[in-house]
Amino acid sequence: MKRRTQPMIIFFISTLFYVACSKDASLIEKSFQTPKAFGVWNDFSLSEPIIVDQSGVDMQGYWPDGKISAVKEEGSEKFVLYWAENYSFRTEGNTPFPEDQIDQLRPQNRVFGVGFNQISDFTDAGSWFIGVHRLIDGRLAGFFHAESRWGSLTAFKSIGIAYSSDNGRTWTKGEKILNVNYTKPREARWSGLGDGCVVYNEDRQQFICYYSANIEGEDYKICMAASDDPYGSPDTWKKWDGRNFTIDGYDSETGIGGVDHKLAGLTSQAGANPSVMWNDFLKRWVMVYAGWNGVLYMSSSVDGITWEQPLAISKNAEETAGYPNLISEYGDLEGSKVVRLYYARNQNAAGVRQFAYRTITYNEID
Template identity: 55%
Template structure:
């Protein structure tokens, strides 16, 4: 997903900031004076306590050393997906890049996994190669989920490139694993735009997203970025009510329901993409979404084309609040990931946000994180 740099260079870096009732600089927007005080862990998932989503402290930035990691300098490059191995008690982290990696550690936190991000632990993705296929340019995991039959479903951002060119035509696919993520099926496409791959290299398609399972709706939901006619790349969504999210079961959001074809195997195309209205004020990509048991809401963070991270929440996963900026406008920030002590799918009072910091013109970035503590 390093192509986000190219997209950013096409737009102005100046963003119109806003908030509910506070200024947006981190030193004034939020009261950080108590940011080092950690709440009682027993209160973290207390169902009798509910906080406000736009009231929180944000800790100082920490940098994760990625010097010895494969693809060093490009972490994170999209979604980090984490599951817990019920047998060993360890956390398995899947790292999305043109190759996707599998690591294990005693905690879900990436700083405890990154030393294992090595060539030997590549488990999915073909890398950049001039071969036919919808993911010849790479396969970035954007959500790994345990299924009732014991398999894992790995949803992934796919890129198809042109020979000798890193420009991508993007889509979303799914693959399955029967050995806890060590090996995977080749993968099938589940979401596509409504036009074929252009003959001339053009940044196009859809993707740069994440996939969650919404228990209340009984659906997998993919939040992704797609170009909206006469606008920009906005956050959209599609859903599958199949228990394995199989190809052919996905429908795109039409503004009020999931009713548009996600991918038709006969034509190779999907239907027209529609933006999520509540998020339409800020264009961007790479959402990370988790259920927050303390807020009783879904929380989303994503990055704008001006390299700022925005946050929004939703009670049902469909209707989203107007997003607010949560990063300092002086620090370029991209590829956000929400991770808690339970992984990337559920959080509460305390959640860490991992992101790419200070990305330069070559796409090289620091791997940073801060701690969010909701009030």
């Protein structure tokens, strides 16, 4: 990653001086945690779209349909991608970029979802991976968006977690971790929460799930929940209350969770399907998500909690866009000066869409 030499030397010297003068070990540790940003999150260039060929693959014309997770294999330079659909796929390649692995989207590479882990009133209509993470015990945790239906496309949504002990080839059936404050309605209506992503926030030592839920009297807006458990286990998740994580994500005894609260910084634009990564060039978290108007929005946060006013990064007069994914040469969890933005382009009434990407290049601070 590109860095300027002179500011880093100055920072190093000032840090040594601080350490030599300080008697407080905790303050010394904090001095090393003051990173210098090399760019600004809202100062970037965006390339023209490139269309990824999806002809001949399973679910042709319906990619992307949610999150694409990129996990680097231990002891290898290879990346494993998990593609979210009502059944999720697993592919392998030398890069984390979807265009290099899309030809592996075949029925034999389905590993999760319909036909694998269907549970009545929870995952009977499918499971879409929204984040795959390697745990401290070597297993993989697969967080997923779940849908239950009434015989039509209308769905009740929730979020769950499954685990894999064989590098993502097979998974447990999964358990629920987040639910709205009511059970699945008797009559069909779009309901529940979901369409999210999960990151691990190192500074906070938490898994954080960013998801979309209906805010009463408003619309579906971005919310969040967190778990302090290193495995993201069920019954450890708390929803955001506007100031902290205090509200039950899901109570297995009652079958419901607590009330959802929107993220204050993102209230100006309702939407869903956030993709969040830490950007080492910006020293910030970056989020992109899809508005209901067919526009993609970008926001940023220093701590993953307080978010900036979202900025429109696409125009629906030129194209409609949805299901955004941020992926860099390091995968989907970390980026730098150059990041690719993958998304669904010009989806028609039948749901068929183009698979496109643009390159985001953040400008250096003068």
